[in-house]
Amino acid sequence: MSEESSTSESEVSACSSNFDPVKALYSGKSKAPIENAPIYDNISQYEASLQKNSTILPVGNSELVKKIKEEKEKKKLEEAKELEEKNKNRFAQYEGLVPKRPLPSYRTKNILTRIEKMEGPLAILKECVDQRLRVKVITRSAAGIRGVLHATLVAFDKQWNLALTDVLEIWKKKAVKKRKIPPALGTPVPKGTAAALSYVPVVTETPVGKGVLECTRHIPQMMVRGEHVVLVNVVER
Structure with missing residues (x-):
């Protein structure tokens, strides 16, 4: 069975x-x-x-659940709006007692905002920055003129600190007489070790007579302190 x-x-x-x-x-x-x-x-x-x-x-009433949820959200918004209106009316009587002052328009001050208000000789540098003109900067050392920089001016300040790009640096130095290293002192450090850590510009040396070499090198970016600047000349107009 x-x-x-x-x-x-x-x-x-x-x-x-x-x-x-x-x-x-x-x-x-x-x-x-x-x-x-x-x-x-x-x-x-x-x-x-x-x-x-x-x-x-119960199960199967998804539309009703959605409707109840919408009603809760609506009720919550109405309560928040009512509370905001209540607080506004609460402090409305004190609005006339406090003088209204216009909010100051603060602007962050940096080197770029100061460039816009430059006057006098610095206004020419501002023109070079705006129009991306090439400039010729004569630099000095502790003893005298060091060399010349041909570059594009990017930024500057009132202390004549210059930010340059696409820089061609030219300077002169005396040729050093080569001397042989005695075997007892060991082998010299191989060339190019610094280039493995960071970019080292290639210096081209050209003899100009009387034991003087003219050195040139190209640097993508350079920062020149104002105390090293002797003269700035606008090359392109």
């Missing part, structure tokens, strides 16, 4: 005193007493839904 035939209708009926929940789960004869009964995920949700102000909804 099969299990299905041994199960009576009274054992699978929820309204019967002989109701057996285990047999009702596995029997094909069991029927829900109310077909459209709400469905909950667990018993705790069902118990919470029986409370008076409960917001727990």
Whole structure:
């Protein structure tokens, strides 16, 4: 005799005193007493839904849940607006007692903002910065004139500190007589070790007579202190 035939209708009926929940789960004869009964995920949700102000909804009511959520957001915005209006009316009586002053327009001061207001000789440097003109800068050393810089001026300040790009530096120096290193002193440091750490400009030396060499090198960017500047001449107009 099969299990299905041994199960009576009274054992699978929820309204019967002989109701057996285990047999009702596995029997094909069991029927829900109310077909459209709400469905909950667990018993705790069902118990919470029986409370008076409960917001727990049965499964399958996504539209209703969305509607309730929109109503909550709307109510929250209305309360915030009401509170803002209440605070505004609360302090409205004190508005006339406090004088209204225009807010100062602060602007960050740096070298670029100061360049815009330069006058006098520095105004020519400002023109070189705006139009990207090439300039010729004569520099000095502790003893006299050191050399010449042909570059494009990017920025400057009232102390004549110059920021230059695409710099061609030309200077002269006396040729040093070569001397041989005795074998006892060891081997000299190989050339090019500094270039492995950072970019080292290549210096080209050209003899101009009387033991003097003219040196030239190209530097992408250079910062020249104002105390080393002797003369600035505009090359291009």
